[in-house]
Amino acid sequence: MSQRLALRRDLSEIERATIWMETIAVQSAWPKTLIFRLRLCLEEAISNVIRHGRAEGAASEIHVALEEKDQRLTASIEDEGPAFDPTQHPVPERASSIEGARPGGFGIHLMRRFATQLAYQRIGPRNRLVLMFDRT
């Protein structure tokens, strides 16, 4: 199974990506927990790409692909934004009180925890983030 989707750089497109993914998930009979993990990681990855913006003169579309092979699901997200490697992002510090807690900065940490593996490549003008999930 291999499917592709192109998204505009708009947060409302995340909803479209979710519906697209869930349709494939139902057809492929993926377990509920896997769908939750994938949905969480796609939302965090796509919203990060939108927030980081795109380079001058670069293509504005974000390309998402889903592939299933040998009990392993791979989601890739490609965009022509400024180079950004989430795998090198530091783990956020744990706050000890609500006064000291930061409201944001959890997205990449959640992806690390809920995907089985994360990989990043810079290919010419493109960022390519690959999220891998074991089906079990």
Place this chain on the structure above:
Amino acid sequence: MEIATEEIENGVTRVVLDGRLDIAGAQTIDMRFNTLAGSRRSLVVDLSKVSFLASMGIRLLVIGAKTVAAKGGKIVLLGPNEVIESVLKTAGIDSVIPIHHDRANAVAAVTL
């Protein structure tokens, strides 16, 4: 995403969130949730009907909890399902907003 409130014993307000607390869900209830956080001192946020949580939903909960704490109030989370709780714990939210699974304990924890 829906939000409902119930005034329960000892001046405690139970806020029931129902649906997916994703970007769209968080935007839908943002103003109502912040208004509640700004006007109540004892809040139990019931997450038992929340089926999805991502970082924008966590942001909503943390900002609300900061508002409650800033005026000397108390806030707890009640009844998240297993996967929602694992998202909260991964983000370290359980260290700053207590998570309860028993309603009576949750109410007792926020009673001033």
